[in-house]
Amino acid sequence: MANPTVAEQLIRMLRDAGVERVYGVVGDSLNPVVDAIRRTDGIEWVHVHNEEAGAFAAAAEAQVTGRLAVCAGSCGPGNTHLLQGLYDAQRSGAPVLAIASHIQTAEIGTGFFQETHPERTFQDCSEWCEVVTPAQMPRALRVAIQTALGRRGVSVLVLPGDVAGAESGNPTVPSVVAPGPSRVVPPPDQVRALADALNAARTVTLFCGAGTRDAHAEVMQLAEAVLAPVAHALGGKEWIQHDNPYDVGMSGLLGYGAAHKATHEADLLLMLGTDFPYANFLPQRRTAQVDADPVRLGRRTPLEVAVVGDVGETIRAVLPLLERKTDRRFLDGMLREHAESLEKVVGAYTRQVETMRPIHPEWVAAQLDDLAADDAVFTVDTGMCNVWAARYLTPNGRRRVIGSFRHGSMANALPHAIGAQLADRSRQVVSMSGDGGLAMLMGELLTVRLHRLPVKIVLFNNASLGMVKLEMMVDGIVEFGTDHEATDFSAIARGVGIDAIRVEDPALVRESLADGLSRPGPVLMEFVTDANALSIPPAITAEQIKGFALSASKTILGGGVGKMVDLARANLRNIPRP
Ligand SMILES: Cc1ncc(C[n+]2csc(CCOP(=O)(O)OP(=O)(O)O)c2C)c(N)n1
């Protein structure tokens, strides 16, 4: 053969593009690809126990490294398992390539064993999805890689088994890949319009999302210039809350503090790099928005000013055009409001927790925050772990928090942890898992063991689908189908060969976490937690909670707020005295 096989060419090109591993489960039409990995140095096969987990792992790897990550599934069922994790990757802006192997070309359309139509299956969760022939290689792969990186999303390369094993139609030619979108410099007229709006407004609030990553300093400069309180969405928390003298908390269902008030009472709300999805939490008037992706402008609220630009670039451009504000009353009022609202709830659910049985989950989260490394990666299961992470993990610009925040799929934390840990074995990776989430992809404990990954699994075992219990209560529906049998997950982990600690005594929470986190290998720390500790003030009715959720001023969840109160208190102390 003059040229390599499609599978060989594919794997070598991926390796040369910096891909270090492919997650998946072997099988039939995928075998030539896996065999090429076996024979190629510098790229490894990561055997997971469900392709869904492979796609989640790739999504997390891509999010911690910013680089392309790859997963694979065999034809038919191996493909369909990939779906959940690919939706998560696509919606999280994670550049992921999925190799979806397909039945033999000659059988397509005959109702063959395991036949699906991957080019249709993955349509909705990808930027690019094509069935590839040898004649298209290696160009098709270049396009797939560049699309995933350029659009920050998923590409699916559909490879019939005979194509994978066939000779490529073309030799491999080296070609550079561009890592992703460059910064978007906003046009001057839009910058001018933003400056005019900021100058005309007596009071301004900034509302920050994931697009403020890399723009912490600029956001602080802008807040200082216009004396604006800074609120954030969950996606902005890890980038903007730390070292922020203007912090007034988070908006949304899990929100807290003065974020809602500040965003609603300002003359001008400036949304920075946020695609915050809940329109009913936004004032729907007097709003300006900055986003590098023009598609996001105005899709949650009507706008007075729209700027297509990177947050940092836009702020740098607008700052020289601003008249500095001098009246601090709005800002200081919001900082006070924020600190007071946190003081009220700070101890609410962490009082006498050393003696509360079952263990109070917020107590576990608060201790975990305290003991985890300064650069830990936390992966967070959809469910109440999202609430504990939003409330108790203290961001510092180096820690990462990865969850299925946009797709909202259960069971994401453990496979996300696998990908984050493989990206850097020396970094502390903590999976905050629910018992429902862990049970759903429990086979991934075997993956942790197989690859000797030092993942620390902190399991909140409340023997229930707790988040849904809360939803039913909020909706006034009788709780149904939410409880599990009491299960000893630590015994299961030990059966797999993973170290485990099971904690039922609240007095042992801290030392058990310290012990588990300090062990070199994988550890499951199982906390038997209170399913009824749902972070709802006890005297409140479902009707009131519903009202809270809609008016959002206090949010539905009235639980504690961890160390955020310390930041709020410090910011109050820093208000200049006249
Ligand atoms: C795949 C999937 N199925 C169902 C849901 C709906 N759902 C959201 S949270 C949740 C419960 C999660 O239970 P668990 O992992 O035990 O966490 P807890 O809320 O109890 O802490 C469910 C069923 C979902 N988000 N994803």
Ligand SMILES: [Mg+2]
């Ligand atoms: Mg649970």
